[in-house]
Amino acid sequence: MVSTLDAAHYVQAPSSELSETMASPASFKLLYFPIVGLGGTSRDILAYAGAEFESIFPGNWGEDKSKTPMGCLPVLFITGKNGKKVTISEATVIEQYLAKQYSLLGDNEYEETLIKSFHSTSYSIQNLFASTITWNQPEASPKCLCYFKANSLPSLCESLERHLQDNGNNGHFVGKKLSLADIRVSNMLEHFAQQPCADELIEILKKFPNLYRMRESVANHPKLAAWRKSEAWISTDKASRAFFENPFAFLS
Ligand SMILES: N[C@@H](CCC(=O)N[C@@H](CS)C(=O)NCC(=O)O)C(=O)O
Incomplete structure:
Protein backbone atom coordinates (compact mmCIF):
# COMPACT_ATOMS: atom_id res chain seq x y z
CA MET A 1 0.00 0.00 0.00
CA VAL A 2 1.19 3.52 -0.81
CA SER A 3 1.23 5.97 2.09
CA THR A 4 -0.57 9.28 2.39
CA LEU A 5 1.97 11.15 4.38
CA ASP A 6 1.55 13.93 6.88
CA ALA A 7 4.24 13.43 9.50
CA ALA A 8 6.52 16.45 9.30
CA HIS A 9 5.63 17.13 12.94
CA TYR A 10 5.67 14.65 15.79
CA VAL A 11 2.24 14.20 17.35
CA GLN A 12 1.48 16.92 19.88
CA ALA A 13 -0.81 15.73 22.69
CA PRO A 14 -0.32 15.07 26.40
CA SER A 15 2.72 12.78 26.40
CA SER A 16 1.20 10.52 29.06
CA GLU A 17 -1.55 9.55 26.58
CA LEU A 18 0.96 9.02 23.79
CA SER A 19 3.13 6.96 26.08
CA GLU A 20 0.08 4.80 26.80
CA THR A 21 -0.43 4.42 23.03
CA MET A 22 3.14 3.18 22.71
CA ALA A 23 2.86 0.85 25.70
CA SER A 24 -0.39 -0.72 24.45
CA PRO A 25 -0.27 -0.69 20.67
CA ALA A 26 -3.14 -2.16 18.64
CA SER A 27 -1.53 -1.97 15.19
CA PHE A 28 1.42 -0.59 13.25
CA LYS A 29 2.28 0.74 9.81
CA LEU A 30 5.93 0.74 8.85
CA LEU A 31 6.77 3.21 6.12
CA TYR A 32 9.93 2.36 4.21
CA PHE A 33 11.10 1.83 0.65
CA PRO A 34 10.05 -1.53 -0.87
CA ILE A 35 13.43 -3.14 -0.09
CA VAL A 36 14.75 -4.88 3.06
CA GLY A 37 17.40 -2.28 4.06
CA LEU A 38 16.72 -0.35 7.24
CA GLY A 39 13.13 -1.63 7.33
CA GLY A 40 14.17 -5.29 7.61
CA THR A 41 14.79 -5.54 11.34
CA SER A 42 11.54 -3.81 12.29
CA ARG A 43 9.51 -5.94 9.88
CA ASP A 44 11.21 -9.06 11.31
CA ILE A 45 10.34 -8.06 14.88
CA LEU A 46 6.72 -7.33 13.97
CA ALA A 47 6.45 -10.68 12.16
CA TYR A 48 8.14 -12.50 15.06
CA ALA A 49 5.69 -10.91 17.50
CA GLY A 50 2.65 -11.73 15.35
CA ALA A 51 1.74 -8.04 15.60
CA GLU A 52 -0.90 -6.50 13.39
CA PHE A 53 1.19 -4.52 10.93
CA GLU A 54 1.27 -3.31 7.40
CA SER A 55 4.29 -2.37 5.31
CA ILE A 56 3.60 0.84 3.47
CA PHE A 57 5.70 2.57 0.83
CA PRO A 58 6.19 6.17 -0.23
CA GLY A 59 4.23 7.27 -3.28
CA ASN A 60 6.42 10.05 -4.65
CA TRP A 61 9.47 10.27 -2.39
CA GLY A 62 10.47 13.69 -3.77
CA GLU A 63 7.20 15.03 -2.39
CA ASP A 64 6.95 12.80 0.67
CA LYS A 65 10.46 13.45 2.03
CA SER A 66 9.55 16.75 3.69
CA LYS A 67 6.46 15.13 5.21
CA THR A 68 8.53 12.76 7.40
CA PRO A 69 9.96 13.79 10.79
CA MET A 70 13.62 13.71 9.68
CA GLY A 71 13.39 13.67 5.87
CA CYS A 72 14.19 9.98 5.69
CA LEU A 73 12.78 6.50 6.26
CA PRO A 74 11.86 4.30 8.12
CA VAL A 75 8.94 5.84 10.00
CA LEU A 76 6.64 3.82 12.27
CA PHE A 77 3.00 4.75 12.77
CA ILE A 78 1.51 3.31 15.94
CA THR A 79 -2.21 3.12 16.69
CA GLY A 80 -2.82 2.50 20.35
CA LYS A 81 -5.60 0.58 22.05
CA ASN A 82 -6.58 3.99 23.42
CA GLY A 83 -7.35 5.07 19.83
CA LYS A 84 -4.54 7.61 19.72
CA LYS A 85 -1.80 7.63 17.08
CA VAL A 86 1.94 8.11 17.50
CA THR A 87 4.62 8.51 14.83
CA ILE A 88 8.23 7.61 15.57
CA SER A 89 11.29 7.73 13.32
CA GLU A 90 14.96 6.62 13.08
CA ALA A 91 15.70 2.96 12.45
CA THR A 92 17.53 2.26 15.70
CA VAL A 93 14.87 3.99 17.81
CA ILE A 94 12.04 2.12 16.09
CA GLU A 95 13.88 -1.20 16.43
CA GLN A 96 14.64 -0.67 20.13
CA TYR A 97 11.06 0.40 20.84
CA LEU A 98 9.67 -2.71 19.12
CA ALA A 99 12.27 -4.93 20.79
CA LYS A 100 11.24 -3.60 24.21
CA GLN A 101 7.58 -4.08 23.34
CA TYR A 102 8.13 -7.72 22.40
CA SER A 103 10.63 -8.72 25.10
CA LEU A 104 13.67 -8.89 22.82
CA LEU A 105 15.95 -6.85 25.11
CA GLY A 106 17.02 -9.64 27.47
CA ASP A 107 16.10 -10.27 31.08
CA ASN A 108 17.90 -7.45 32.87
CA HIS A 221 12.84 -19.49 14.13
CA PRO A 222 9.31 -20.73 13.23
CA LYS A 223 7.74 -17.25 13.03
CA LEU A 224 10.67 -15.76 11.13
CA ALA A 225 11.00 -18.74 8.81
CA ALA A 226 7.32 -18.34 7.88
CA TRP A 227 7.79 -14.57 7.39
CA ARG A 228 10.80 -15.08 5.15
CA LYS A 229 8.81 -17.48 3.01
CA SER A 230 6.06 -14.88 2.59
CA GLU A 231 5.58 -12.98 -0.66
CA ALA A 232 6.09 -9.74 1.32
CA TRP A 233 9.62 -10.71 2.40
CA ILE A 234 10.62 -12.42 -0.86
CA SER A 235 9.60 -9.40 -2.93
CA THR A 236 11.63 -6.97 -0.79
CA ASP A 237 14.63 -9.33 -0.83
CA LYS A 238 14.44 -9.49 -4.63
CA ALA A 239 13.96 -5.72 -4.91
CA SER A 240 16.98 -5.15 -2.63
CA ARG A 241 19.22 -7.21 -4.92
CA ALA A 242 17.99 -5.22 -7.95
CA PHE A 243 18.42 -1.92 -6.08
CA PHE A 244 22.03 -2.59 -5.04
CA GLU A 245 23.01 -3.55 -8.61
CA ASN A 246 22.83 0.17 -9.42
CA PRO A 247 21.58 2.30 -6.51
CA PHE A 248 22.27 5.57 -8.35
CA ALA A 249 19.68 4.58 -10.98
CA PHE A 250 16.99 4.94 -8.31
CA LEU A 251 17.85 8.57 -7.52
CA SER A 252 15.59 10.97 -9.33
N1 LIG B 1 19.13 8.57 10.47
C1 LIG B 1 18.21 7.75 9.72
C2 LIG B 1 18.79 7.52 8.33
C3 LIG B 1 17.88 6.66 7.52
C4 LIG B 1 18.24 6.69 6.05
O1 LIG B 1 19.37 7.00 5.65
N2 LIG B 1 17.26 6.33 5.24
C5 LIG B 1 17.45 6.31 3.83
C6 LIG B 1 17.01 4.96 3.28
S1 LIG B 1 17.99 3.65 3.91
C7 LIG B 1 16.56 7.37 3.21
O2 LIG B 1 15.52 7.69 3.73
N3 LIG B 1 16.97 7.86 2.04
C8 LIG B 1 16.22 8.79 1.26
C9 LIG B 1 16.66 10.21 1.42
O3 LIG B 1 17.56 10.49 2.26
O4 LIG B 1 16.10 11.06 0.72
C10 LIG B 1 17.95 6.43 10.43
O5 LIG B 1 18.87 5.90 11.01
O6 LIG B 1 16.82 5.95 10.38
Missing part, protein backbone atom coordinates in the same frame (compact mmCIF):
# COMPACT_ATOMS: atom_id res chain seq x y z
CA GLU A 109 19.84 -4.20 32.51
CA TYR A 110 23.13 -5.96 31.75
CA GLU A 111 21.64 -8.17 29.01
CA GLU A 112 19.85 -5.16 27.54
CA THR A 113 23.11 -3.21 27.39
CA LEU A 114 24.93 -6.05 25.63
CA ILE A 115 22.07 -6.46 23.17
CA LYS A 116 22.18 -2.74 22.41
CA SER A 117 25.95 -2.97 21.82
CA PHE A 118 25.47 -5.69 19.18
CA HIS A 119 22.63 -3.66 17.74
CA SER A 120 24.81 -0.56 17.54
CA THR A 121 27.85 -2.23 16.01
CA SER A 122 25.83 -3.94 13.26
CA TYR A 123 24.20 -0.62 12.41
CA SER A 124 27.59 1.14 12.28
CA ILE A 125 29.17 -1.33 9.88
CA GLN A 126 26.13 -1.27 7.62
CA ASN A 127 26.42 2.54 7.55
CA LEU A 128 30.12 2.25 6.78
CA PHE A 129 29.36 -0.08 3.89
CA ALA A 130 26.64 2.27 2.61
CA SER A 131 28.76 5.41 2.77
CA THR A 132 32.04 4.01 1.45
CA ILE A 133 30.80 1.40 -1.04
CA THR A 134 27.10 1.69 -1.99
CA TRP A 135 26.99 5.47 -2.31
CA ASN A 136 30.61 6.23 -3.18
CA GLN A 137 32.05 7.42 -6.49
CA PRO A 138 32.54 4.49 -8.92
CA GLU A 139 36.31 5.09 -8.97
CA ALA A 140 36.62 5.03 -5.13
CA SER A 141 34.14 2.28 -4.29
CA PRO A 142 36.28 -0.76 -5.37
CA LYS A 143 39.22 0.39 -3.20
CA CYS A 144 36.89 0.87 -0.25
CA LEU A 145 35.46 -2.59 -0.85
CA CYS A 146 38.98 -4.08 -0.76
CA TYR A 147 39.62 -2.35 2.57
CA PHE A 148 36.23 -3.42 3.92
CA LYS A 149 36.91 -7.07 3.02
CA ALA A 150 40.47 -7.05 4.35
CA ASN A 151 39.85 -5.09 7.55
CA SER A 152 36.43 -3.82 8.66
CA LEU A 153 34.38 -6.96 8.02
CA PRO A 154 36.82 -9.62 9.35
CA SER A 155 37.60 -7.48 12.39
CA LEU A 156 33.92 -7.15 13.33
CA CYS A 157 33.24 -10.82 12.56
CA GLU A 158 36.12 -11.90 14.80
CA SER A 159 34.63 -9.92 17.68
CA LEU A 160 31.12 -11.23 17.08
CA GLU A 161 32.41 -14.79 16.74
CA ARG A 162 34.21 -14.48 20.08
CA HIS A 163 31.09 -13.18 21.86
CA LEU A 164 28.96 -15.98 20.41
CA GLN A 165 31.56 -18.47 21.67
CA ASP A 166 31.59 -16.80 25.12
CA ASN A 167 27.80 -17.20 25.27
CA GLY A 168 28.10 -20.95 24.80
CA ASN A 169 27.77 -20.98 21.01
CA ASN A 170 24.02 -21.61 21.27
CA GLY A 171 23.04 -19.50 18.24
CA HIS A 172 22.33 -16.40 20.36
CA PHE A 173 24.42 -13.41 21.40
CA VAL A 174 22.89 -13.03 24.85
CA GLY A 175 21.36 -15.70 27.09
CA LYS A 176 19.60 -18.68 25.58
CA LYS A 177 16.95 -16.96 23.52
CA LEU A 178 16.33 -14.77 20.51
CA SER A 179 16.97 -11.07 21.02
CA LEU A 180 17.25 -7.85 19.06
CA ALA A 181 21.00 -8.57 18.82
CA ASP A 182 20.41 -11.78 16.84
CA ILE A 183 17.76 -10.23 14.59
CA ARG A 184 19.78 -7.09 13.89
CA VAL A 185 23.10 -8.83 13.21
CA SER A 186 21.39 -11.39 10.99
CA ASN A 187 19.79 -8.50 9.07
CA MET A 188 23.29 -7.11 8.57
CA LEU A 189 24.33 -10.49 7.14
CA GLU A 190 21.27 -10.59 4.87
CA HIS A 191 22.17 -7.07 3.73
CA PHE A 192 25.63 -8.26 2.69
CA ALA A 193 24.08 -11.29 0.96
CA GLN A 194 22.00 -8.91 -1.18
CA GLN A 195 25.00 -7.00 -2.54
CA PRO A 196 26.44 -7.47 -6.03
CA CYS A 197 29.69 -8.51 -4.27
CA ALA A 198 27.78 -10.99 -2.05
CA ASP A 199 29.92 -13.99 -3.05
CA GLU A 200 33.12 -12.25 -1.92
CA LEU A 201 31.53 -11.16 1.38
CA ILE A 202 29.99 -14.57 2.07
CA GLU A 203 33.38 -16.18 1.46
CA ILE A 204 34.67 -14.11 4.42
CA LEU A 205 31.62 -14.82 6.57
CA LYS A 206 32.05 -18.58 6.05
CA LYS A 207 35.23 -18.36 8.14
CA PHE A 208 33.05 -17.58 11.17
CA PRO A 209 30.91 -20.67 11.89
CA ASN A 210 29.33 -19.33 15.09
CA LEU A 211 28.08 -16.30 13.22
CA TYR A 212 26.77 -18.57 10.49
CA ARG A 213 24.94 -20.67 13.12
CA MET A 214 23.43 -17.55 14.69
CA ARG A 215 22.13 -16.47 11.25
CA GLU A 216 20.59 -19.94 10.82
CA SER A 217 18.95 -19.86 14.25
CA VAL A 218 17.24 -16.58 13.35
CA ALA A 219 16.23 -17.79 9.88
CA ASN A 220 14.89 -21.06 11.34
Whole structure:
Protein backbone atom coordinates (compact mmCIF):
# COMPACT_ATOMS: atom_id res chain seq x y z
CA MET A 1 0.00 0.00 0.00
CA VAL A 2 1.19 3.52 -0.81
CA SER A 3 1.23 5.97 2.09
CA THR A 4 -0.57 9.28 2.39
CA LEU A 5 1.97 11.15 4.38
CA ASP A 6 1.55 13.93 6.88
CA ALA A 7 4.24 13.43 9.50
CA ALA A 8 6.52 16.45 9.30
CA HIS A 9 5.63 17.13 12.94
CA TYR A 10 5.67 14.65 15.79
CA VAL A 11 2.24 14.20 17.35
CA GLN A 12 1.48 16.92 19.88
CA ALA A 13 -0.81 15.73 22.69
CA PRO A 14 -0.32 15.07 26.40
CA SER A 15 2.72 12.78 26.40
CA SER A 16 1.20 10.52 29.06
CA GLU A 17 -1.55 9.55 26.58
CA LEU A 18 0.96 9.02 23.79
CA SER A 19 3.13 6.96 26.08
CA GLU A 20 0.08 4.80 26.80
CA THR A 21 -0.43 4.42 23.03
CA MET A 22 3.14 3.18 22.71
CA ALA A 23 2.86 0.85 25.70
CA SER A 24 -0.39 -0.72 24.45
CA PRO A 25 -0.27 -0.69 20.67
CA ALA A 26 -3.14 -2.16 18.64
CA SER A 27 -1.53 -1.97 15.19
CA PHE A 28 1.42 -0.59 13.25
CA LYS A 29 2.28 0.74 9.81
CA LEU A 30 5.93 0.74 8.85
CA LEU A 31 6.77 3.21 6.12
CA TYR A 32 9.93 2.36 4.21
CA PHE A 33 11.10 1.83 0.65
CA PRO A 34 10.05 -1.53 -0.87
CA ILE A 35 13.43 -3.14 -0.09
CA VAL A 36 14.75 -4.88 3.06
CA GLY A 37 17.40 -2.28 4.06
CA LEU A 38 16.72 -0.35 7.24
CA GLY A 39 13.13 -1.63 7.33
CA GLY A 40 14.17 -5.29 7.61
CA THR A 41 14.79 -5.54 11.34
CA SER A 42 11.54 -3.81 12.29
CA ARG A 43 9.51 -5.94 9.88
CA ASP A 44 11.21 -9.06 11.31
CA ILE A 45 10.34 -8.06 14.88
CA LEU A 46 6.72 -7.33 13.97
CA ALA A 47 6.45 -10.68 12.16
CA TYR A 48 8.14 -12.50 15.06
CA ALA A 49 5.69 -10.91 17.50
CA GLY A 50 2.65 -11.73 15.35
CA ALA A 51 1.74 -8.04 15.60
CA GLU A 52 -0.90 -6.50 13.39
CA PHE A 53 1.19 -4.52 10.93
CA GLU A 54 1.27 -3.31 7.40
CA SER A 55 4.29 -2.37 5.31
CA ILE A 56 3.60 0.84 3.47
CA PHE A 57 5.70 2.57 0.83
CA PRO A 58 6.19 6.17 -0.23
CA GLY A 59 4.23 7.27 -3.28
CA ASN A 60 6.42 10.05 -4.65
CA TRP A 61 9.47 10.27 -2.39
CA GLY A 62 10.47 13.69 -3.77
CA GLU A 63 7.20 15.03 -2.39
CA ASP A 64 6.95 12.80 0.67
CA LYS A 65 10.46 13.45 2.03
CA SER A 66 9.55 16.75 3.69
CA LYS A 67 6.46 15.13 5.21
CA THR A 68 8.53 12.76 7.40
CA PRO A 69 9.96 13.79 10.79
CA MET A 70 13.62 13.71 9.68
CA GLY A 71 13.39 13.67 5.87
CA CYS A 72 14.19 9.98 5.69
CA LEU A 73 12.78 6.50 6.26
CA PRO A 74 11.86 4.30 8.12
CA VAL A 75 8.94 5.84 10.00
CA LEU A 76 6.64 3.82 12.27
CA PHE A 77 3.00 4.75 12.77
CA ILE A 78 1.51 3.31 15.94
CA THR A 79 -2.21 3.12 16.69
CA GLY A 80 -2.82 2.50 20.35
CA LYS A 81 -5.60 0.58 22.05
CA ASN A 82 -6.58 3.99 23.42
CA GLY A 83 -7.35 5.07 19.83
CA LYS A 84 -4.54 7.61 19.72
CA LYS A 85 -1.80 7.63 17.08
CA VAL A 86 1.94 8.11 17.50
CA THR A 87 4.62 8.51 14.83
CA ILE A 88 8.23 7.61 15.57
CA SER A 89 11.29 7.73 13.32
CA GLU A 90 14.96 6.62 13.08
CA ALA A 91 15.70 2.96 12.45
CA THR A 92 17.53 2.26 15.70
CA VAL A 93 14.87 3.99 17.81
CA ILE A 94 12.04 2.12 16.09
CA GLU A 95 13.88 -1.20 16.43
CA GLN A 96 14.64 -0.67 20.13
CA TYR A 97 11.06 0.40 20.84
CA LEU A 98 9.67 -2.71 19.12
CA ALA A 99 12.27 -4.93 20.79
CA LYS A 100 11.24 -3.60 24.21
CA GLN A 101 7.58 -4.08 23.34
CA TYR A 102 8.13 -7.72 22.40
CA SER A 103 10.63 -8.72 25.10
CA LEU A 104 13.67 -8.89 22.82
CA LEU A 105 15.95 -6.85 25.11
CA GLY A 106 17.02 -9.64 27.47
CA ASP A 107 16.10 -10.27 31.08
CA ASN A 108 17.90 -7.45 32.87
CA GLU A 109 19.84 -4.20 32.51
CA TYR A 110 23.13 -5.96 31.75
CA GLU A 111 21.64 -8.17 29.01
CA GLU A 112 19.85 -5.16 27.54
CA THR A 113 23.11 -3.21 27.39
CA LEU A 114 24.93 -6.05 25.63
CA ILE A 115 22.07 -6.46 23.17
CA LYS A 116 22.18 -2.74 22.41
CA SER A 117 25.95 -2.97 21.82
CA PHE A 118 25.47 -5.69 19.18
CA HIS A 119 22.63 -3.66 17.74
CA SER A 120 24.81 -0.56 17.54
CA THR A 121 27.85 -2.23 16.01
CA SER A 122 25.83 -3.94 13.26
CA TYR A 123 24.20 -0.62 12.41
CA SER A 124 27.59 1.14 12.28
CA ILE A 125 29.17 -1.33 9.88
CA GLN A 126 26.13 -1.27 7.62
CA ASN A 127 26.42 2.54 7.55
CA LEU A 128 30.12 2.25 6.78
CA PHE A 129 29.36 -0.08 3.89
CA ALA A 130 26.64 2.27 2.61
CA SER A 131 28.76 5.41 2.77
CA THR A 132 32.04 4.01 1.45
CA ILE A 133 30.80 1.40 -1.04
CA THR A 134 27.10 1.69 -1.99
CA TRP A 135 26.99 5.47 -2.31
CA ASN A 136 30.61 6.23 -3.18
CA GLN A 137 32.05 7.42 -6.49
CA PRO A 138 32.54 4.49 -8.92
CA GLU A 139 36.31 5.09 -8.97
CA ALA A 140 36.62 5.03 -5.13
CA SER A 141 34.14 2.28 -4.29
CA PRO A 142 36.28 -0.76 -5.37
CA LYS A 143 39.22 0.39 -3.20
CA CYS A 144 36.89 0.87 -0.25
CA LEU A 145 35.46 -2.59 -0.85
CA CYS A 146 38.98 -4.08 -0.76
CA TYR A 147 39.62 -2.35 2.57
CA PHE A 148 36.23 -3.42 3.92
CA LYS A 149 36.91 -7.07 3.02
CA ALA A 150 40.47 -7.05 4.35
CA ASN A 151 39.85 -5.09 7.55
CA SER A 152 36.43 -3.82 8.66
CA LEU A 153 34.38 -6.96 8.02
CA PRO A 154 36.82 -9.62 9.35
CA SER A 155 37.60 -7.48 12.39
CA LEU A 156 33.92 -7.15 13.33
CA CYS A 157 33.24 -10.82 12.56
CA GLU A 158 36.12 -11.90 14.80
CA SER A 159 34.63 -9.92 17.68
CA LEU A 160 31.12 -11.23 17.08
CA GLU A 161 32.41 -14.79 16.74
CA ARG A 162 34.21 -14.48 20.08
CA HIS A 163 31.09 -13.18 21.86
CA LEU A 164 28.96 -15.98 20.41
CA GLN A 165 31.56 -18.47 21.67
CA ASP A 166 31.59 -16.80 25.12
CA ASN A 167 27.80 -17.20 25.27
CA GLY A 168 28.10 -20.95 24.80
CA ASN A 169 27.77 -20.98 21.01
CA ASN A 170 24.02 -21.61 21.27
CA GLY A 171 23.04 -19.50 18.24
CA HIS A 172 22.33 -16.40 20.36
CA PHE A 173 24.42 -13.41 21.40
CA VAL A 174 22.89 -13.03 24.85
CA GLY A 175 21.36 -15.70 27.09
CA LYS A 176 19.60 -18.68 25.58
CA LYS A 177 16.95 -16.96 23.52
CA LEU A 178 16.33 -14.77 20.51
CA SER A 179 16.97 -11.07 21.02
CA LEU A 180 17.25 -7.85 19.06
CA ALA A 181 21.00 -8.57 18.82
CA ASP A 182 20.41 -11.78 16.84
CA ILE A 183 17.76 -10.23 14.59
CA ARG A 184 19.78 -7.09 13.89
CA VAL A 185 23.10 -8.83 13.21
CA SER A 186 21.39 -11.39 10.99
CA ASN A 187 19.79 -8.50 9.07
CA MET A 188 23.29 -7.11 8.57
CA LEU A 189 24.33 -10.49 7.14
CA GLU A 190 21.27 -10.59 4.87
CA HIS A 191 22.17 -7.07 3.73
CA PHE A 192 25.63 -8.26 2.69
CA ALA A 193 24.08 -11.29 0.96
CA GLN A 194 22.00 -8.91 -1.18
CA GLN A 195 25.00 -7.00 -2.54
CA PRO A 196 26.44 -7.47 -6.03
CA CYS A 197 29.69 -8.51 -4.27
CA ALA A 198 27.78 -10.99 -2.05
CA ASP A 199 29.92 -13.99 -3.05
CA GLU A 200 33.12 -12.25 -1.92
CA LEU A 201 31.53 -11.16 1.38
CA ILE A 202 29.99 -14.57 2.07
CA GLU A 203 33.38 -16.18 1.46
CA ILE A 204 34.67 -14.11 4.42
CA LEU A 205 31.62 -14.82 6.57
CA LYS A 206 32.05 -18.58 6.05
CA LYS A 207 35.23 -18.36 8.14
CA PHE A 208 33.05 -17.58 11.17
CA PRO A 209 30.91 -20.67 11.89
CA ASN A 210 29.33 -19.33 15.09
CA LEU A 211 28.08 -16.30 13.22
CA TYR A 212 26.77 -18.57 10.49
CA ARG A 213 24.94 -20.67 13.12
CA MET A 214 23.43 -17.55 14.69
CA ARG A 215 22.13 -16.47 11.25
CA GLU A 216 20.59 -19.94 10.82
CA SER A 217 18.95 -19.86 14.25
CA VAL A 218 17.24 -16.58 13.35
CA ALA A 219 16.23 -17.79 9.88
CA ASN A 220 14.89 -21.06 11.34
CA HIS A 221 12.84 -19.49 14.13
CA PRO A 222 9.31 -20.73 13.23
CA LYS A 223 7.74 -17.25 13.03
CA LEU A 224 10.67 -15.76 11.13
CA ALA A 225 11.00 -18.74 8.81
CA ALA A 226 7.32 -18.34 7.88
CA TRP A 227 7.79 -14.57 7.39
CA ARG A 228 10.80 -15.08 5.15
CA LYS A 229 8.81 -17.48 3.01
CA SER A 230 6.06 -14.88 2.59
CA GLU A 231 5.58 -12.98 -0.66
CA ALA A 232 6.09 -9.74 1.32
CA TRP A 233 9.62 -10.71 2.40
CA ILE A 234 10.62 -12.42 -0.86
CA SER A 235 9.60 -9.40 -2.93
CA THR A 236 11.63 -6.97 -0.79
CA ASP A 237 14.63 -9.33 -0.83
CA LYS A 238 14.44 -9.49 -4.63
CA ALA A 239 13.96 -5.72 -4.91
CA SER A 240 16.98 -5.15 -2.63
CA ARG A 241 19.22 -7.21 -4.92
CA ALA A 242 17.99 -5.22 -7.95
CA PHE A 243 18.42 -1.92 -6.08
CA PHE A 244 22.03 -2.59 -5.04
CA GLU A 245 23.01 -3.55 -8.61
CA ASN A 246 22.83 0.17 -9.42
CA PRO A 247 21.58 2.30 -6.51
CA PHE A 248 22.27 5.57 -8.35
CA ALA A 249 19.68 4.58 -10.98
CA PHE A 250 16.99 4.94 -8.31
CA LEU A 251 17.85 8.57 -7.52
CA SER A 252 15.59 10.97 -9.33
N1 LIG B 1 19.13 8.57 10.47
C1 LIG B 1 18.21 7.75 9.72
C2 LIG B 1 18.79 7.52 8.33
C3 LIG B 1 17.88 6.66 7.52
C4 LIG B 1 18.24 6.69 6.05
O1 LIG B 1 19.37 7.00 5.65
N2 LIG B 1 17.26 6.33 5.24
C5 LIG B 1 17.45 6.31 3.83
C6 LIG B 1 17.01 4.96 3.28
S1 LIG B 1 17.99 3.65 3.91
C7 LIG B 1 16.56 7.37 3.21
O2 LIG B 1 15.52 7.69 3.73
N3 LIG B 1 16.97 7.86 2.04
C8 LIG B 1 16.22 8.79 1.26
C9 LIG B 1 16.66 10.21 1.42
O3 LIG B 1 17.56 10.49 2.26
O4 LIG B 1 16.10 11.06 0.72
C10 LIG B 1 17.95 6.43 10.43
O5 LIG B 1 18.87 5.90 11.01
O6 LIG B 1 16.82 5.95 10.38
